[in-house]
Amino acid sequence: MDESQSLLATARARLEESLLAKGLRRSSERFAILDEVYSRNDHFDAEDLYEAMQQKSYPVSRATVYNTLELLVECGLVQRHQFGDEDNVKSRYEKSLGRQQHAHLVCTVCHRVKEFCDPRLHLIKTNVSNSLQFQVESHSLVFYGQCTDNDCETKPIDSHVRE
Known part of the structure; x- marks a missing residue:
């Protein structure tokens, strides 16, 4: 297993633990979104992620993308940044495991x-x-x-x- 696969396996296990602790459903959509996040090496916004899921023909709603990103931030798998000036602040995200x-x-x-x-x-x-x-x-x-x-x-x- 290479490093990126090992990192993804760790991320998936942490998401599963978090979902169980919160009593939330372990849906395939949440794990597909996590997989997409951990396949990236960039800073992205929620719309970028939604469009990537659509391009891969994965049927996930925009609301599911936004809600899952919040969940991933809460359990420490994704980091949110607020880049921009006071008139144009935009949330950007990046995976957080394995990052210095x-x-x-x-x-x-x-x-x-x-x-x-x-x-x-x-x-x-x-x-x-x-x-x-x-x-x-x-x-x-x-x-x-x-x-x-x-x-x-x-x-x-x-x-x-x-x-």
Whole structure:
């Protein structure tokens, strides 16, 4: 069994435990949604997930997708992020098992999300915990700006170029 299959098996077991503890039905739809989430390596919104399920001809309602995402967040299998500004906040999700702590870069033009890891973030968290006598359970760092990818909808104009 490879790492991704092992991770999915762990996620499925945790979902099953959570459903049993809450007295909820162990429906095939919930597990199919979990499978789709754990097949992805991106940050997605509920509509992205719904469309992926439709493209795979899996008959699941939009409401089931939204409700299952909430359930997956509650049992720690999915992490929700609120990316955007105060006028345009959008929930994005990513699988959480098997992921190392990371921070995000969000392009304000094409809305792509990139991840990065920097060991200094862990050091900062540790220093803050120790100096302020505060047990940090989680943290989030998001940088907003404009990416310089060639396929970004609107690349930044080089200020040194004159017409």
